[in-house]
Ligand SMILES: NC(=O)C1=CN([C@@H]2O[C@H](COP(=O)(O)OP(=O)(O)OC[C@H]3O[C@@H](n4cnc5c(N)ncnc54)[C@H](O)[C@@H]3O)[C@@H](O)[C@H]2O)[C@@H](O)CC1
Protein backbone atom coordinates (compact mmCIF):
# COMPACT_ATOMS: atom_id res chain seq x y z
CA UNK A 111 0.00 0.00 0.00
CA UNK A 112 1.44 3.39 -0.94
CA UNK A 113 1.53 6.23 1.55
CA UNK A 114 -1.16 8.01 -0.44
CA UNK A 115 -3.54 5.14 0.02
CA UNK A 116 -2.89 4.90 3.75
CA UNK A 117 -3.65 8.61 4.12
CA UNK A 118 -0.42 9.63 5.84
CA UNK A 119 0.31 12.12 3.08
CA UNK A 120 -2.57 14.29 4.30
CA UNK A 121 -0.40 15.42 7.21
CA UNK A 122 1.96 17.16 4.78
CA UNK A 123 -0.75 18.63 2.53
CA UNK A 124 -0.29 22.27 1.54
CA UNK A 125 -3.68 23.92 1.21
CA UNK A 126 -4.43 26.27 -1.65
CA UNK A 127 -6.95 29.08 -1.17
CA UNK A 128 -9.38 27.02 -3.29
CA UNK A 129 -8.93 24.08 -0.91
CA UNK A 130 -9.77 26.23 2.12
CA UNK A 131 -12.74 27.87 0.40
CA UNK A 132 -14.11 24.42 -0.44
CA UNK A 133 -13.46 23.35 3.12
CA UNK A 134 -15.25 26.44 4.47
CA UNK A 135 -18.29 25.58 2.35
CA UNK A 136 -18.26 21.96 3.60
CA UNK A 137 -18.20 23.06 7.20
CA UNK A 138 -20.40 26.14 6.89
CA UNK A 139 -22.53 25.07 9.86
CA UNK A 140 -19.55 24.76 12.21
CA UNK A 141 -17.52 27.71 10.88
CA UNK A 142 -18.17 29.88 13.99
CA UNK A 143 -16.73 27.08 16.13
CA UNK A 144 -13.76 26.69 13.78
CA UNK A 145 -13.01 30.42 13.91
CA UNK A 146 -13.31 30.41 17.68
CA UNK A 147 -10.81 27.56 17.82
CA UNK A 148 -8.52 29.26 15.30
CA UNK A 149 -8.32 32.41 17.44
CA UNK A 150 -7.86 30.40 20.61
CA UNK A 151 -5.06 28.31 19.05
CA UNK A 152 -3.32 31.48 17.84
CA UNK A 153 -3.48 32.90 21.38
CA UNK A 154 -2.22 29.61 22.85
CA UNK A 155 0.69 29.36 20.43
CA UNK A 156 1.68 32.95 21.18
CA UNK A 157 1.54 32.17 24.91
CA UNK A 158 3.80 29.16 24.32
CA UNK A 159 6.40 31.27 22.53
CA UNK A 160 6.29 34.61 24.35
CA UNK A 161 6.01 36.03 27.88
CA UNK A 162 3.03 38.38 28.46
CA UNK A 163 3.63 41.73 26.76
CA UNK A 164 1.75 44.66 25.16
CA UNK A 165 -0.08 43.20 22.18
CA UNK A 166 -1.73 45.03 19.31
CA UNK A 167 -3.98 42.97 17.04
CA UNK A 168 -4.37 44.46 13.56
CA UNK A 169 -7.65 43.23 12.09
CA UNK A 170 -8.95 43.27 8.52
CA UNK A 171 -12.50 42.96 7.20
CA UNK A 172 -12.57 39.22 6.41
CA UNK A 173 -12.23 35.94 8.26
CA UNK A 174 -8.55 36.55 8.94
CA UNK A 175 -9.65 39.61 10.90
CA UNK A 176 -12.29 37.44 12.61
CA UNK A 177 -9.54 35.14 13.88
CA UNK A 178 -7.72 38.23 15.15
CA UNK A 179 -10.67 39.46 17.26
CA UNK A 180 -10.96 36.00 18.85
CA UNK A 181 -7.21 35.83 19.59
CA UNK A 182 -7.41 39.30 21.16
CA UNK A 183 -10.27 38.16 23.43
CA UNK A 184 -8.38 35.07 24.65
CA UNK A 185 -5.11 36.88 25.34
CA UNK A 186 -6.99 39.60 27.16
CA UNK A 187 -8.91 37.05 29.28
CA UNK A 188 -5.52 35.60 30.28
CA UNK A 189 -4.47 39.01 31.56
CA UNK A 190 -2.32 40.24 28.65
CA UNK A 191 -2.61 43.98 27.83
CA UNK A 192 -4.27 43.88 24.38
CA UNK A 193 -5.71 46.48 22.00
CA UNK A 194 -7.16 46.08 18.52
CA UNK A 195 -6.55 48.34 15.52
CA UNK A 196 -9.07 47.82 12.73
CA UNK A 197 -7.87 48.47 9.19
CA UNK A 198 -11.42 48.09 7.93
CA UNK A 199 -14.46 46.91 9.86
CA UNK A 200 -16.06 43.59 8.86
CA UNK A 201 -19.25 43.56 6.81
CA UNK A 202 -22.28 43.79 9.10
CA UNK A 203 -23.71 40.38 9.92
CA UNK A 204 -20.61 38.48 8.74
CA UNK A 205 -18.88 35.95 10.93
CA UNK A 206 -15.97 38.32 11.45
CA UNK A 207 -18.49 41.00 12.49
CA UNK A 208 -19.90 38.65 15.14
CA UNK A 209 -16.41 38.10 16.52
CA UNK A 210 -15.62 41.82 16.40
CA UNK A 211 -18.74 42.56 18.45
CA UNK A 212 -17.57 40.18 21.14
CA UNK A 213 -14.35 42.18 21.54
CA UNK A 214 -14.96 44.55 24.46
CA UNK A 215 -11.40 45.76 24.96
CA UNK A 216 -9.51 48.82 23.76
CA UNK A 217 -9.66 49.95 20.11
CA UNK A 218 -6.88 52.19 18.78
CA UNK A 219 -6.37 53.88 15.39
CA UNK A 220 -4.71 51.86 12.62
CA UNK A 221 -1.59 54.03 12.47
CA UNK A 222 2.17 53.24 12.51
CA UNK A 223 2.63 55.03 15.87
CA UNK A 224 0.40 52.44 17.58
CA UNK A 225 2.26 49.55 15.93
CA UNK A 226 5.55 51.03 17.10
CA UNK A 227 4.43 51.18 20.75
CA UNK A 228 3.37 47.52 20.95
CA UNK A 229 5.79 44.77 21.97
CA UNK A 230 4.04 42.33 19.67
CA UNK A 231 1.78 43.00 16.70
CA UNK A 232 -0.57 40.29 15.47
CA UNK A 233 -1.23 40.51 11.75
CA UNK A 234 -4.86 39.55 11.12
CA UNK A 235 -5.44 42.00 8.27
CA UNK A 236 -5.52 39.70 5.22
CA UNK A 237 -5.40 35.93 4.87
CA UNK A 238 -4.00 33.46 2.39
CA UNK A 239 -6.43 34.18 -0.44
CA UNK A 240 -5.34 37.78 -0.95
CA UNK A 241 -4.71 38.52 -4.61
CA UNK A 242 -4.52 42.32 -4.73
CA UNK A 243 -1.69 44.65 -3.89
CA UNK A 244 -1.27 45.46 -0.24
CA UNK A 245 -2.66 48.92 0.61
CA UNK A 246 0.07 51.41 1.47
CA UNK A 247 -1.44 52.10 4.89
CA UNK A 248 -0.96 48.44 5.78
CA UNK A 249 2.63 48.46 4.50
CA UNK A 250 3.46 51.52 6.62
CA UNK A 251 1.70 50.11 9.69
CA UNK A 252 3.71 46.86 9.76
CA UNK A 253 6.96 48.57 8.79
CA UNK A 254 6.74 50.39 12.16
CA UNK A 255 6.15 47.19 14.16
CA UNK A 256 8.88 45.43 16.14
CA UNK A 257 7.85 41.81 16.38
CA UNK A 258 5.04 40.50 14.17
CA UNK A 259 3.08 37.25 14.38
CA UNK A 260 0.99 36.58 11.29
CA UNK A 261 -2.26 34.68 11.46
CA UNK A 262 -2.22 32.19 8.62
CA UNK A 263 0.11 34.24 6.36
CA UNK A 264 1.71 37.69 6.50
CA UNK A 265 -0.73 40.15 4.87
CA UNK A 266 0.38 40.59 1.29
CA UNK A 267 1.60 37.02 0.80
CA UNK A 268 -0.21 35.03 -1.85
CA UNK A 269 -0.70 31.69 -0.10
CA UNK A 270 -0.99 29.80 -3.37
CA UNK A 271 2.26 30.90 -4.96
CA UNK A 272 4.54 32.57 -2.42
CA UNK A 273 4.34 35.83 -4.40
CA UNK A 274 4.52 38.96 -2.27
CA UNK A 275 2.15 41.74 -3.24
CA UNK A 276 3.81 44.88 -1.86
CA UNK A 277 6.33 45.85 0.80
CA UNK A 278 5.75 43.16 3.40
CA UNK A 279 7.70 43.43 6.65
CA UNK A 280 9.16 40.04 7.62
CA UNK A 281 7.37 38.32 10.48
CA UNK A 282 8.82 36.60 13.51
CA UNK A 283 6.31 33.77 13.29
CA UNK A 284 3.42 32.71 11.09
CA UNK A 285 0.66 30.53 12.48
CA UNK A 286 -0.72 28.45 9.62
CA UNK A 287 -4.30 27.38 10.17
CA UNK A 288 -4.99 23.64 9.73
CA UNK A 289 -2.07 23.11 7.33
CA UNK A 290 0.65 25.23 5.75
CA UNK A 291 -0.01 26.89 2.39
CA UNK A 292 2.36 26.54 -0.59
CA UNK A 293 3.26 30.21 -0.02
CA UNK A 294 4.83 29.38 3.35
CA UNK A 295 7.47 27.30 1.55
CA UNK A 296 7.87 29.02 -1.80
CA UNK A 297 10.23 31.94 -2.30
CA UNK A 298 9.99 34.86 -1.84
CA UNK A 299 7.11 34.26 0.62
CA UNK A 300 9.14 31.81 2.61
CA UNK A 301 11.65 34.52 3.54
CA UNK A 302 9.03 36.74 5.20
CA UNK A 303 7.09 34.12 7.19
CA UNK A 304 9.60 33.58 10.00
CA UNK A 305 9.06 30.33 11.88
CA UNK A 306 5.93 28.62 10.57
CA UNK A 307 3.86 26.68 13.10
CA UNK A 308 0.58 24.91 12.36
CA UNK A 309 -2.53 25.34 14.48
CA UNK A 310 -4.63 22.21 14.68
CA UNK A 311 -8.26 23.27 14.32
CA UNK A 312 -9.65 19.77 14.98
CA UNK A 313 -11.36 19.65 11.60
CA UNK A 314 -13.65 16.60 11.30
CA UNK A 315 -11.75 13.74 9.68
CA UNK A 316 -14.49 13.18 7.12
CA UNK A 317 -13.93 16.70 5.77
CA UNK A 318 -10.16 16.29 5.65
CA UNK A 319 -10.50 12.94 3.86
CA UNK A 320 -12.64 14.56 1.16
CA UNK A 321 -9.93 17.09 0.32
CA UNK A 322 -8.54 16.67 -3.18
CA UNK A 323 -5.05 17.86 -2.23
CA UNK A 324 -2.58 18.29 -5.12
CA UNK A 325 0.37 19.96 -3.35
CA UNK A 326 2.42 18.62 -0.45
CA UNK A 327 5.52 19.46 1.51
CA UNK A 328 8.03 16.86 0.37
CA UNK A 329 8.77 14.22 2.97
CA UNK A 330 8.76 10.50 3.69
CA UNK A 331 4.97 10.29 3.99
CA UNK A 332 4.72 10.80 0.21
CA UNK A 333 6.63 7.71 -0.92
CA UNK A 334 7.94 4.30 0.13
CA UNK A 335 11.54 3.51 -0.70
CA UNK A 336 12.17 -0.25 -0.98
CA UNK A 337 13.96 -1.62 2.08
CA UNK A 338 16.55 -4.41 2.19
CA UNK A 339 15.23 -7.96 2.12
CA UNK A 340 16.78 -11.38 2.68
CA UNK A 341 16.29 -12.35 -0.96
CA UNK A 342 17.89 -9.19 -2.39
CA UNK A 343 20.19 -9.53 -5.37
CA UNK A 344 21.78 -6.87 -7.50
CA UNK A 345 19.18 -6.98 -10.26
CA UNK A 346 16.36 -6.73 -7.73
CA UNK A 347 17.97 -3.67 -6.19
CA UNK A 348 18.18 -2.17 -9.64
CA UNK A 349 20.59 -1.52 -12.48
CA UNK A 350 21.53 2.05 -13.35
CA UNK A 351 23.35 2.98 -16.55
CA UNK A 352 25.00 6.32 -17.11
CA UNK A 353 26.12 7.92 -20.35
CA UNK A 354 29.55 9.49 -19.87
CA UNK A 355 31.03 12.11 -22.19
CA UNK A 356 34.46 12.46 -23.76
CA UNK A 357 35.41 15.66 -21.93
CA UNK A 358 33.66 16.30 -18.59
CA UNK A 359 34.19 13.05 -16.73
CA UNK A 360 33.44 14.39 -13.26
CA UNK A 361 29.73 14.95 -13.82
CA UNK A 362 28.95 11.39 -14.94
CA UNK A 363 31.17 10.04 -12.16
CA UNK A 364 29.22 12.02 -9.55
CA UNK A 365 25.96 10.49 -10.81
CA UNK A 366 27.66 7.08 -10.88
CA UNK A 367 28.93 7.28 -7.28
CA UNK A 368 25.63 8.65 -6.03
CA UNK A 369 23.66 5.75 -7.52
CA UNK A 370 26.12 3.24 -6.04
CA UNK A 371 26.17 4.76 -2.58
CA UNK A 372 22.40 5.10 -2.29
CA UNK A 373 21.94 1.38 -2.85
CA UNK A 374 21.61 0.60 -6.58
CA UNK A 375 22.51 -3.05 -7.19
CA UNK A 376 24.69 -2.42 -10.24
CA UNK A 377 25.83 0.81 -11.86
CA UNK A 378 27.51 0.96 -15.27
CA UNK A 379 29.05 3.75 -17.27
CA UNK A 380 28.86 3.77 -21.06
CA UNK A 381 31.53 6.08 -22.45
CA UNK A 382 33.46 6.82 -25.67
CA UNK A 383 36.32 4.31 -25.97
CA UNK A 384 39.11 6.91 -25.97
CA UNK A 385 37.85 8.27 -22.65
CA UNK A 386 37.47 4.88 -20.93
CA UNK A 387 40.91 4.87 -19.30
CA UNK A 388 40.28 8.21 -17.63
CA UNK A 389 37.01 6.94 -16.15
CA UNK A 390 38.69 3.75 -14.95
CA UNK A 391 41.54 5.66 -13.34
CA UNK A 392 39.17 8.12 -11.69
CA UNK A 393 37.06 5.38 -10.20
CA UNK A 394 38.63 1.92 -10.10
CA UNK A 395 35.27 0.51 -8.92
CA UNK A 396 33.54 1.65 -12.09
CA UNK A 397 32.25 -0.81 -14.65
CA UNK A 398 33.08 1.08 -17.81
CA UNK A 399 31.59 -0.06 -21.12
CA UNK A 400 32.90 1.14 -24.43
CA UNK A 401 30.63 -0.86 -26.68
CA UNK A 402 28.28 1.18 -28.92
CA UNK A 403 25.11 2.31 -27.19
CA UNK A 404 22.95 0.17 -29.53
CA UNK A 405 24.81 -2.87 -28.22
CA UNK A 406 24.39 -1.88 -24.57
CA UNK A 407 20.67 -1.41 -25.16
CA UNK A 408 20.31 -5.07 -26.14
CA UNK A 409 20.57 -5.85 -22.42
CA UNK A 410 16.98 -5.49 -21.24
CA UNK A 411 18.09 -5.38 -17.63
CA UNK A 412 19.61 -1.98 -18.29
CA UNK A 413 16.29 -0.18 -18.31
CA UNK A 414 17.17 2.99 -16.37
CA UNK A 415 19.61 5.54 -17.79
CA UNK A 416 21.03 8.89 -16.78
CA UNK A 417 21.64 11.07 -19.82
CA UNK A 418 23.13 14.53 -19.65
CA UNK A 419 25.68 15.08 -16.87
CA UNK A 420 28.98 15.77 -18.60
CA UNK A 421 27.60 15.41 -22.12
CA UNK A 422 28.16 17.94 -24.89
CA UNK A 423 25.35 18.85 -27.28
CA UNK A 424 26.53 16.39 -29.90
CA UNK A 425 26.86 13.59 -27.39
CA UNK A 426 23.36 14.26 -26.09
CA UNK A 427 22.05 14.15 -29.63
CA UNK A 428 23.77 10.80 -30.21
CA UNK A 429 22.42 9.21 -27.03
CA UNK A 430 19.07 10.54 -25.84
CA UNK A 431 17.00 9.70 -28.97
CA UNK A 432 18.46 6.18 -28.98
CA UNK A 433 17.59 5.61 -25.33
CA UNK A 434 14.04 6.84 -25.88
CA UNK A 435 13.61 4.79 -29.05
CA UNK A 436 14.61 1.73 -27.06
CA UNK A 437 11.89 2.55 -24.50
CA UNK A 438 14.27 3.11 -21.62
CA UNK A 439 13.46 5.10 -18.49
CA UNK A 440 15.65 8.17 -18.76
CA UNK A 441 16.66 10.84 -16.27
CA UNK A 442 17.62 13.83 -18.45
CA UNK A 443 19.80 16.57 -17.04
CA UNK A 444 22.47 19.13 -17.98
CA UNK A 445 23.76 18.47 -21.54
CA UNK A 446 20.54 16.70 -22.56
CA UNK A 447 18.49 19.71 -21.46
CA UNK A 448 20.79 22.17 -23.25
CA UNK A 449 20.50 20.10 -26.42
CA UNK A 450 16.69 20.04 -26.14
CA UNK A 451 16.39 23.85 -25.80
CA UNK A 452 14.32 25.09 -28.73
CA UNK A 453 13.00 21.59 -29.44
CA UNK A 454 11.50 20.67 -26.09
CA UNK A 455 9.34 17.94 -27.62
CA UNK A 456 12.57 15.95 -28.06
CA UNK A 457 12.25 15.24 -24.33
CA UNK A 458 8.92 13.46 -24.73
CA UNK A 459 9.26 9.96 -23.35
CA UNK A 460 11.85 10.97 -20.73
CA UNK A 461 10.79 9.85 -17.23
CA UNK A 462 12.29 12.71 -15.21
CA UNK A 463 13.95 16.00 -16.15
CA UNK A 464 15.94 17.96 -13.57
CA UNK A 465 16.31 21.57 -14.77
CA UNK A 466 17.40 24.53 -12.66
CA UNK A 467 15.59 27.78 -13.41
CA UNK A 468 17.97 28.78 -16.24
CA UNK A 469 17.56 25.44 -18.03
CA UNK A 470 13.83 25.54 -17.40
CA UNK A 471 13.47 28.97 -19.05
CA UNK A 472 15.51 27.83 -22.04
CA UNK A 473 13.16 24.87 -22.46
CA UNK A 474 9.78 26.41 -21.65
CA UNK A 475 10.31 30.16 -22.08
CA UNK A 476 10.46 32.94 -19.53
CA UNK A 477 8.38 32.48 -16.44
CA UNK A 478 4.89 33.94 -16.53
CA UNK A 479 3.05 33.40 -13.27
CA UNK A 480 4.24 31.18 -10.48
CA UNK A 481 7.02 28.58 -10.57
CA UNK A 482 4.58 26.05 -9.17
CA UNK A 483 2.12 26.51 -12.04
CA UNK A 484 4.95 26.59 -14.58
CA UNK A 485 6.44 23.32 -13.31
CA UNK A 486 3.01 21.70 -13.33
CA UNK A 487 2.30 22.90 -16.89
CA UNK A 488 5.69 21.69 -18.12
CA UNK A 489 5.11 18.24 -16.58
CA UNK A 490 1.71 17.97 -18.25
CA UNK A 491 3.01 19.24 -21.60
CA UNK A 492 5.84 16.68 -21.77
CA UNK A 493 4.08 13.94 -19.80
CA UNK A 494 7.26 13.86 -17.70
CA UNK A 495 8.11 14.39 -14.07
CA UNK A 496 9.80 17.78 -13.66
CA UNK A 497 12.23 18.48 -10.84
CA UNK A 498 12.54 22.27 -10.91
CA UNK A 499 15.63 22.82 -8.78
CA UNK A 500 16.19 25.74 -6.43
CA UNK A 501 16.15 26.60 -2.73
CA UNK A 502 12.53 25.41 -2.86
CA UNK A 503 12.72 22.53 -5.32
CA UNK A 504 9.44 21.52 -6.96
CA UNK A 505 8.67 18.00 -8.08
CA UNK A 506 5.73 18.11 -10.50
CA UNK A 507 3.90 15.14 -12.01
CA UNK A 508 1.94 15.21 -15.28
CA UNK A 509 -1.28 14.55 -13.32
CA UNK A 510 -0.88 17.83 -11.38
CA UNK A 511 0.68 16.56 -8.15
CA UNK A 512 3.46 18.77 -6.82
CA UNK A 513 5.81 18.17 -3.90
CA UNK A 514 7.56 21.27 -2.55
CA UNK A 515 10.93 20.44 -1.04
CA UNK A 516 12.56 22.66 1.54
CA UNK A 517 14.46 19.78 3.14
CA UNK A 518 17.81 21.00 1.90
CA UNK A 519 20.72 23.27 2.74
CA UNK A 520 22.43 26.15 0.94
CA UNK A 521 25.60 24.07 1.32
CA UNK A 522 24.34 22.10 -1.71
CA UNK A 523 24.83 25.11 -3.98
CA UNK A 524 28.01 23.67 -5.52
CA UNK A 525 28.77 22.37 -9.00
CA UNK A 526 28.25 18.63 -9.11
CA UNK A 527 25.43 18.48 -6.55
CA UNK A 528 22.93 18.30 -9.42
CA UNK A 529 24.77 15.34 -10.97
CA UNK A 530 24.49 13.55 -7.63
CA UNK A 531 20.73 14.17 -7.70
CA UNK A 532 20.39 12.62 -11.16
CA UNK A 533 22.13 9.49 -9.92
CA UNK A 534 19.77 9.27 -6.96
CA UNK A 535 16.64 9.62 -9.11
CA UNK A 536 17.92 6.86 -11.39
CA UNK A 537 18.70 4.57 -8.45
CA UNK A 538 15.17 4.91 -7.09
CA UNK A 539 13.62 4.39 -10.53
CA UNK A 540 15.75 1.28 -10.94
CA UNK A 541 14.54 0.07 -7.54
CA UNK A 542 11.02 0.07 -9.00
CA UNK A 543 9.58 3.31 -7.62
CA UNK A 544 7.10 5.25 -9.79
CA UNK A 545 8.70 8.32 -11.38
CA UNK A 546 7.15 11.08 -9.23
CA UNK A 547 7.80 9.19 -6.01
CA UNK A 548 11.37 8.34 -7.09
CA UNK A 549 12.02 11.99 -7.93
CA UNK A 550 10.54 13.32 -4.68
CA UNK A 551 12.41 10.76 -2.59
CA UNK A 552 15.68 11.53 -4.38
CA UNK A 553 15.33 15.26 -3.74
CA UNK A 554 14.63 14.64 -0.06
CA UNK A 555 17.51 12.15 0.35
CA UNK A 556 19.82 14.62 -1.45
CA UNK A 557 18.79 17.33 1.05
CA UNK A 558 19.19 14.99 4.01
CA UNK A 559 22.67 13.91 2.90
CA UNK A 560 23.53 17.57 2.29
CA UNK A 561 22.45 18.54 5.80
CA UNK A 562 24.41 15.68 7.35
CA UNK A 563 27.55 16.50 5.35
CA UNK A 564 27.20 20.23 6.03
CA UNK A 565 26.99 19.61 9.75
CA UNK A 566 30.31 17.78 9.68
CA UNK A 567 32.04 20.38 7.53
CA UNK A 568 30.59 23.60 8.92
CA UNK A 569 28.58 24.08 5.75
CA UNK A 570 31.42 23.94 3.25
CA UNK A 571 31.00 20.72 1.34
CA UNK A 572 32.01 19.24 -2.00
CA UNK A 573 29.74 16.76 -3.80
CA UNK A 574 31.98 13.85 -2.75
CA UNK A 575 31.03 14.55 0.88
CA UNK A 576 27.50 13.45 0.09
CA UNK A 577 28.38 9.89 -0.89
CA UNK A 578 29.03 8.47 2.55
CA UNK A 579 25.91 10.15 3.96
CA UNK A 580 23.59 8.56 1.39
CA UNK A 581 23.05 5.23 3.17
CA UNK A 582 21.89 6.91 6.37
CA UNK A 583 19.92 9.50 4.40
CA UNK A 584 18.08 6.70 2.59
CA UNK A 585 17.38 5.02 5.92
CA UNK A 586 15.96 8.29 7.31
CA UNK A 587 13.69 8.49 4.27
CA UNK A 588 11.84 5.29 5.04
CA UNK A 589 8.12 5.92 5.40
CA UNK A 590 7.28 6.38 9.10
CA UNK A 591 5.16 3.59 10.58
N1 LIG B 1 -10.71 26.81 6.47
C1 LIG B 1 -9.81 27.65 6.90
O1 LIG B 1 -8.67 27.57 6.48
C2 LIG B 1 -10.16 28.70 7.87
C3 LIG B 1 -9.75 30.00 7.62
N2 LIG B 1 -9.93 30.99 8.49
C4 LIG B 1 -9.40 32.33 8.20
O2 LIG B 1 -9.98 32.85 7.06
C5 LIG B 1 -8.98 33.51 6.31
C6 LIG B 1 -9.45 33.74 4.92
O3 LIG B 1 -10.56 34.57 5.07
P1 LIG B 1 -11.17 35.45 3.89
O4 LIG B 1 -11.37 34.59 2.72
O5 LIG B 1 -12.33 36.15 4.47
O6 LIG B 1 -9.99 36.44 3.51
P2 LIG B 1 -9.41 37.73 4.26
O7 LIG B 1 -9.54 37.64 5.71
O8 LIG B 1 -8.11 37.97 3.68
O9 LIG B 1 -10.40 38.89 3.82
C7 LIG B 1 -10.73 39.14 2.53
C8 LIG B 1 -11.41 40.50 2.52
O10 LIG B 1 -10.43 41.50 2.41
C9 LIG B 1 -10.65 42.29 1.25
N3 LIG B 1 -9.36 42.56 0.63
C10 LIG B 1 -8.47 41.66 0.15
N4 LIG B 1 -7.39 42.28 -0.34
C11 LIG B 1 -7.59 43.60 -0.13
C12 LIG B 1 -6.81 44.76 -0.43
N5 LIG B 1 -5.61 44.67 -1.02
N6 LIG B 1 -7.31 45.96 -0.09
C13 LIG B 1 -8.49 46.05 0.52
N7 LIG B 1 -9.27 44.99 0.81
C14 LIG B 1 -8.83 43.79 0.48
C15 LIG B 1 -11.52 41.42 0.35
O11 LIG B 1 -12.32 42.19 -0.48
C16 LIG B 1 -12.35 40.67 1.36
O12 LIG B 1 -13.43 41.45 1.78
C17 LIG B 1 -7.79 32.61 6.49
O13 LIG B 1 -6.58 33.21 6.13
C18 LIG B 1 -7.91 32.32 7.95
O14 LIG B 1 -7.28 33.32 8.72
C19 LIG B 1 -10.42 30.73 9.84
O15 LIG B 1 -11.26 31.75 10.26
C20 LIG B 1 -11.13 29.45 10.02
C21 LIG B 1 -10.90 28.34 9.07
Ligand SMILES: [K+]
Nearest residue numbers: 233236263265
Ligand atom coordinates in the same frame (compact mmCIF):
# COMPACT_ATOMS: atom_id res chain seq x y z
K1 LIG C 1 -2.56 37.72 8.18
